[in-house]
Amino acid sequence: MSRCAHYYNVCSRNQGRNVRIIEHSGRQHAGRIVRVTPSTVYIEGRGPRGGFGGFGYGYYGSYGYRPYVYPVALAAISGFALGALLFW
Template identity: 50%
Template sequence: MGYYELCCRYTGRDVTITCIDGKKYSGRITHVTDTHVYLQPTSSHFRGFGYGYGWGYGYGRRRFGFPIALAAITGFVLGAALWWI
């Protein structure tokens, strides 16, 4: 199963995603396209761009949240298993 199918299967669930560059993003999957998964931050542990600028909320992505390229994903964990990172 690829990351696209995995993300589609767990839409609406809290996850932690690790990218190629080693950054980790935690949030709820709100939308999945052929190229991106969108996370809505659900914790103060969310690592990425802030709420008022950047990709997440300043460029018309309010409906879906922060986009992450599916091609950049190297790890995927369900639930609160890695909230402490």
């Protein structure tokens, strides 16, 4: 099984859960998995840490801040951790 297929299966099984994903480049992503495709996992969080800041889409509505939802390529993942203790 390829690395992408492995992380696709792991992300699919854990959709809706809080995770921390570490890329080969060292960027870390912490958030909730909201969608998984064969090549990308979509994280709802505050944007990557150790990277260029938040990107994706989000808004400030009448109910307050909504976190960004942004994609992470499955091929870029080098580490994956589950749990609610990972958050800021």
